[in-house]
Amino acid sequence: MGSETAVTVRFKGQTAAGKARLETEVLHFRGGDLKLSIPFKQMSNVAARSGTLKVTFPGGIAAFDLRQAAAKWADKILHPPSRLQKIGVKPDWRACAIGVDDEEFLQELDAAIADLSIGRIVKDCDAIFSGVAKESELARLPHLSRITAPARRAAGSGERRSAARDRQSAIHAR
Numbered sequence: 001m002g003s004e005t006a007v008t009v010r011f012k013g014q015t016a017a018g019k020a021r022l023e024t025e026v027l028h029f030r031g032g033d034l035k036l037s038i039p040f041k042q043m044s045n046v047a048a049r050s051g052t053l054k055v056t057f058p059g060g061i062a063a064f065d066l067r068q069a070a071a072k073w074a075d076k077i078l079h080p081p082s083r084l085q086k087i088g089v090k091p092d093w094r095a096c097a098i099g100v101d102d103e104e105f106l107q108e109l110d111a112a113i114a115d116l117s118i119g120r121i122v123k124d125c126d127a128i129f130s131g132v133a134k135e136s137e138l139a140r141l142p143h144l145s146r147i148t149a150p151a152r153r154a155a156g157s158g159e160r161r162s163a164a165r166d167r168q169s170a171i172h173a174r
Helices: 067-078 103-112 135-145 163-170
Strands: 003-011 014-022 026-031 034-039 045-049 052-057 060-065 094-098 115-118 127-130
Touching (some): 003 034, 014 067, 052 067, 094 103, 127 135
Parallel strands (some): 094 115
Antiparallel strands (some): 003 014, 003 060
16 A cells, blocks of 8 residues: 555644555554554544544544545555455466465465466466575576466456566565
8 A cells, every 4th residue: 555645633632743654554643742553453443524534443533634535545444455456466367376385375366366276387377476485496486487478468458468567466475
């Protein structure tokens, strides 16, 4: 996410001008004597009304004057993108996973794409997810990138997809 903007915040009788930053899992504010870091998991209520984002969490209620961005920030907090959405995974992909030992990730990936090969590489795959435990294993990445499918038409868009961009965003290193 990484959205950042200048805001005024009201919290526990204080009003402070500063910067709010919306990260993947945390809303930060820094300004004057007020510093807040509110993890999404701790938020019990999030609402946007009249340009103000109100966040209820165990420490109280913070009101962020975000103007037209308030609704967008509330939506990002309430519906954060999945990690597969962040890297651009597409439902029609054929993908391979080599050396990936994160079972939860593999199950999530398998459910999100057309075909997943685990432990072996298939020809013309759209992406290869490679687990890397030590630096020496990085040497295999250039070889793996040559195996992915060439650029092809994106369904319904009429624009060329960039195979290089797809390959780059699909490499999963831990």
